[in-house]
Amino acid sequence: MASSGSAIRKAIGRTLAPALLLRSANAFSAGMAPPAASPAATAGDPHVWLEDVLGEKPLAWVDEVNKKCIEHVGDPKATGAYRRIKSVLDSKEKIPHAFRIGNGDGSRYYNFWQDADHVQGIWRRTSLESYKTKEPEWTTVLDLDALPPPTTGTAKTWVWHGSTLLDEGPDKPADRALIRLSPGGSDADTCREFDLNEERFVDPVSEDGFALPDPAKTRISYRSRDEVLVGTDFGMDGSTLTDSGYPRVVKSWRRGTPIEDAVVVFEGEQDDIAASMYAYHDRGHVHEFQLRSITFYTSKYFYRPLTVDGIAGTTCDEETTPFREVPIPEDAELGTFADMAMVTLRSDFEAPGGVVFGTGSLVTLPMSDLMDGDWTGAVSLFAPTPSRSLSGTTECRDYIILKLLEDVKTRLEFWRFDKSSRKWTRQDGGEDADVPVGQDVSVSPRGRDSSADNALWLFRDGYLVPDTMEMASAEDCCAVTEPVKAKPAMFDADGLIVEQRFAASKDGTKIPYFVMRREDVVMDGGNPVLLDAYGGFEISMTPGYSAGVGAGWLERGGCKVIANIRGGGEYGPGWHQAALKENRYKCFEDMEAVARDLIDSGLTCREKLACIGGSNGGLLVGNLITRPIASRLFGAAVCQVPLLDMKRYSHLLAGASWMGEYGNPDTDDWSFLRRHSPYHLLRHDILGKPEPGDDGVLGGATESTDAGWECPRTLFTTSTRDDRVHPGHARKMVASLLEEAGPGRAPRVLYWENTEGGHGGAADNSQRAYMWALTYNFLAKELGLEE
Incomplete structure (x- = not known):
C-alpha cells in the first residue's frame, strides 16, 4: 500500500535486511574507527585486523588477492561475457519504467535511466502520449554525471537512491521533492530539496532549501511544505543512533531554520532497530504515525488522526492531538486505506470478541474501531492455506489488489x-489472473499518487519471457489492456524450458524449485548447474527475467536452478519462521535436498554443480561449503557480500538489526548460532584452531568436524563501500581459507572486492557487468563451460 505505514515499514525492512543488499554508516564516510572488537569475540582470531575497512594494511591485502583472482579467471573486460552483459545493461531497448507525478493537465511521467552515455544516470520526464511511442521525447530533469563527484572515502560516483514527493493533498501540486544520492552506493546517503517546476536544487542558503550534505542513514519526509520529519545521525557522532546504527531520534525541522534547532518529537529505545515518524494524506484522511522498530519483525505503532488544515497549519511539535499506542500484536504490520486500518498478521491472533485470525491473514476494520479495540466489524480480505500465501498488495483509488x-x-x-x-x-480476476509456471504478473498504480484513479500498469515476465508493460484498470480487473512497452529478447531462449520440481527435505517437507534448462538436455549427470537460493527474511524467490543470467550462463550451455527454501516467504510467515534462529539449519537441509535431487535425476553431478548466494544467501553458501554433507554435493560456489562470522555480526555495521532473524550471539543463543557460523565451523571444527573465550570456550564442536573435508572451489565477492554487511566477513573467511586451510584443503579460493557499489556490489552498469562477468567466467572455468 503505497501511502501506508505498512509500505513504509516494508521499505525500512528492505533497507535493514542484509539482502536485496550502522555502527555507523559514517564510520566509512567520516573516517571513524571501526567498531571495537570485544576480547571474548576476537580472542584467538588472527584475522580481526581485516575488519578495519579503510586501513592501509587491509586495503593492501585486498589489492593483492584481487590481482590473484583476475590472474586466475582473466580480465572480465576482455571476454565476451562482459561485452554481452554490458550491452544488456546499457541497452536502450529496456523498458523505461515511468510513473506519473501530478494529477492534472501538467502531469508528467518520470523515469531514472542508466546506459553507456549516462553512467551514473539521469532523472528524466515525458508526457504519457510520448511515453507510449517507440522513441519517447525525454527531458532531462537531473543529470548525476554532471554533478561534482563525491569526496567520501573510496567513493567516486553518485548512486541514485530515489525521491520523496511533497504531498499536501489531492488538490495541491507535487512541485517539490527530496532527492537522495549515495556516495559510491553505500546505504548512507545525502539529501537535497529539488524544485520540480524549475528542475533544479533549492538553494539551502538563499532559498531555505532542505539539505543534508553529510552521508548518513537518514529517514526524512515532508510533513507539510515547510516542515520535514527527519531522523539521522545528528551531530555525526552516533549519539542519536540505535545500536544497529539507524535513527533513534526523530525531529521536526522547519524551513529556514538550522538543523541544530530542529525539535525532538519522538525517540525510540537504544536497543531498538530504528525509530521513525511519518504523516500522509489518504483519500481525504490524514494519518500520522510514530513507529518503534523493536526487532526486525516486531514494532510498536503510535497513531493520531489529523485534518488537512491541521497538518498544514500546525507543526508536529505544536500539534495537541495526542498519540495513542495502536493495540495490535507487535509482529503485525499496519497500513491504511482511506480511514480503514489494514492489518497483516505474522502470527495467530485472537481479536477482542474471540474471533481468531490466522498467521498470514490480511484484516481490515475502521481505524477508529481499531484504536478503541472494537473488532466486531473486522473483515479478512485474505486467509492463507498450506499452499497459498499473500505475496504483496497494490492500491489504487478504490481497490486493493x-x-x-x-x-x-x-x-x-x-x-x-x-x-x-x-x-x-x-x-x-480477468482471464490473465493466473500465470504459467516460471512466469509472473504484477501491477502498480500509474501515478506516484496511488489514490488519484484506478489506472494501473500491468507487468508480465518470466525466467525465459522478456518484460512487457500494459495499461490497465482495476475496474475490470485488468481484463482489457493496452500494450505499451515490450523488452525484446536479450538472450537466445530457443530450446530452453522452465519446469517446477519438488524435493523432500530431511524432515519430509516438500521444497519447490525451478529448473531452467535445454529441452533436449541429456540426463547423464554431465550438465553444469548453478543452484541459487536466499532463504531468509521472508523474501520470496519468484520468477523474473534476468538477461544477465541468460547472456552470462544459459546461452553458454549452463542450467540455472532457483530453490524456494524455508526462511523465505513463498508460503507465508510460517515458511519463514520454520528456519528462524535455532532452526536455521532447515534451510541448509533444504538446499542439500534440492542438490541431491538434481544429482539423482541425472541432470548433473557433484563436479558440475555449483551454488550461489548473496548477503543472507552468502551465509547460506558459507554453511554449504563447510557442512560435511553439502560440501560433498557442490563442486564450486560463489559467495557474495556474505555474513560469515556469526559471533561478531551483531557488532558490525547494521548487524544488530538482524538478531530477530539469527539470534543474539552475546546470549545463550550462541549455542545454536555457533552451529550456523561458517567462520567458526571452518577455523575451529574443521581446522582445529583454538577457540578461547571468557568462559574458556565459545562453543562445542559440531557435525562439521570432519578430517576429510575439502572446500569446493569458491569465489567470494564483496564491496569496500558495503555499509550494511561488513566486508570483514568475507575478508576473514578468505584469509583463513588461504592461510590456514591452504591449497591442500582449499584448492581454489578466489576473492574480489569492489571499492564501490555498496551492498549491491556495484555502482554502475560497467561495474555490474564486470562483477557478473567475473562470476560467470569463474563458474564456466570450474564447471567446464566454454567462453
Whole structure:
C-alpha cells in the first residue's frame, strides 16, 4: 500500500535486511574507527585486523588477492561475457519504467535511466502520449554525471537512491521533492530539496532549501511544505543512533531554520532497530504515525488522526492531538486505506470478541474501531492455506489488489472499497489472473499518487519471457489492456524450458524449485548447474527475467536452478519462521535436498554443480561449503557480500538489526548460532584452531568436524563501500581459507572486492557487468563451460 505505514515499514525492512543488499554508516564516510572488537569475540582470531575497512594494511591485502583472482579467471573486460552483459545493461531497448507525478493537465511521467552515455544516470520526464511511442521525447530533469563527484572515502560516483514527493493533498501540486544520492552506493546517503517546476536544487542558503550534505542513514519526509520529519545521525557522532546504527531520534525541522534547532518529537529505545515518524494524506484522511522498530519483525505503532488544515497549519511539535499506542500484536504490520486500518498478521491472533485470525491473514476494520479495540466489524480480505500465501498488495483509488502465491505461482485478486458503506467487495480476476509456471504478473498504480484513479500498469515476465508493460484498470480487473512497452529478447531462449520440481527435505517437507534448462538436455549427470537460493527474511524467490543470467550462463550451455527454501516467504510467515534462529539449519537441509535431487535425476553431478548466494544467501553458501554433507554435493560456489562470522555480526555495521532473524550471539543463543557460523565451523571444527573465550570456550564442536573435508572451489565477492554487511566477513573467511586451510584443503579460493557499489556490489552498469562477468567466467572455468 503505497501511502501506508505498512509500505513504509516494508521499505525500512528492505533497507535493514542484509539482502536485496550502522555502527555507523559514517564510520566509512567520516573516517571513524571501526567498531571495537570485544576480547571474548576476537580472542584467538588472527584475522580481526581485516575488519578495519579503510586501513592501509587491509586495503593492501585486498589489492593483492584481487590481482590473484583476475590472474586466475582473466580480465572480465576482455571476454565476451562482459561485452554481452554490458550491452544488456546499457541497452536502450529496456523498458523505461515511468510513473506519473501530478494529477492534472501538467502531469508528467518520470523515469531514472542508466546506459553507456549516462553512467551514473539521469532523472528524466515525458508526457504519457510520448511515453507510449517507440522513441519517447525525454527531458532531462537531473543529470548525476554532471554533478561534482563525491569526496567520501573510496567513493567516486553518485548512486541514485530515489525521491520523496511533497504531498499536501489531492488538490495541491507535487512541485517539490527530496532527492537522495549515495556516495559510491553505500546505504548512507545525502539529501537535497529539488524544485520540480524549475528542475533544479533549492538553494539551502538563499532559498531555505532542505539539505543534508553529510552521508548518513537518514529517514526524512515532508510533513507539510515547510516542515520535514527527519531522523539521522545528528551531530555525526552516533549519539542519536540505535545500536544497529539507524535513527533513534526523530525531529521536526522547519524551513529556514538550522538543523541544530530542529525539535525532538519522538525517540525510540537504544536497543531498538530504528525509530521513525511519518504523516500522509489518504483519500481525504490524514494519518500520522510514530513507529518503534523493536526487532526486525516486531514494532510498536503510535497513531493520531489529523485534518488537512491541521497538518498544514500546525507543526508536529505544536500539534495537541495526542498519540495513542495502536493495540495490535507487535509482529503485525499496519497500513491504511482511506480511514480503514489494514492489518497483516505474522502470527495467530485472537481479536477482542474471540474471533481468531490466522498467521498470514490480511484484516481490515475502521481505524477508529481499531484504536478503541472494537473488532466486531473486522473483515479478512485474505486467509492463507498450506499452499497459498499473500505475496504483496497494490492500491489504487478504490481497490486493493492482492498478489497471491499458490505453490510459487502468481494470482491476482481484486477488492473494491465503497466509501459510503465502508464495505469491501471481492471481484473476479480477468482471464490473465493466473500465470504459467516460471512466469509472473504484477501491477502498480500509474501515478506516484496511488489514490488519484484506478489506472494501473500491468507487468508480465518470466525466467525465459522478456518484460512487457500494459495499461490497465482495476475496474475490470485488468481484463482489457493496452500494450505499451515490450523488452525484446536479450538472450537466445530457443530450446530452453522452465519446469517446477519438488524435493523432500530431511524432515519430509516438500521444497519447490525451478529448473531452467535445454529441452533436449541429456540426463547423464554431465550438465553444469548453478543452484541459487536466499532463504531468509521472508523474501520470496519468484520468477523474473534476468538477461544477465541468460547472456552470462544459459546461452553458454549452463542450467540455472532457483530453490524456494524455508526462511523465505513463498508460503507465508510460517515458511519463514520454520528456519528462524535455532532452526536455521532447515534451510541448509533444504538446499542439500534440492542438490541431491538434481544429482539423482541425472541432470548433473557433484563436479558440475555449483551454488550461489548473496548477503543472507552468502551465509547460506558459507554453511554449504563447510557442512560435511553439502560440501560433498557442490563442486564450486560463489559467495557474495556474505555474513560469515556469526559471533561478531551483531557488532558490525547494521548487524544488530538482524538478531530477530539469527539470534543474539552475546546470549545463550550462541549455542545454536555457533552451529550456523561458517567462520567458526571452518577455523575451529574443521581446522582445529583454538577457540578461547571468557568462559574458556565459545562453543562445542559440531557435525562439521570432519578430517576429510575439502572446500569446493569458491569465489567470494564483496564491496569496500558495503555499509550494511561488513566486508570483514568475507575478508576473514578468505584469509583463513588461504592461510590456514591452504591449497591442500582449499584448492581454489578466489576473492574480489569492489571499492564501490555498496551492498549491491556495484555502482554502475560497467561495474555490474564486470562483477557478473567475473562470476560467470569463474563458474564456466570450474564447471567446464566454454567462453
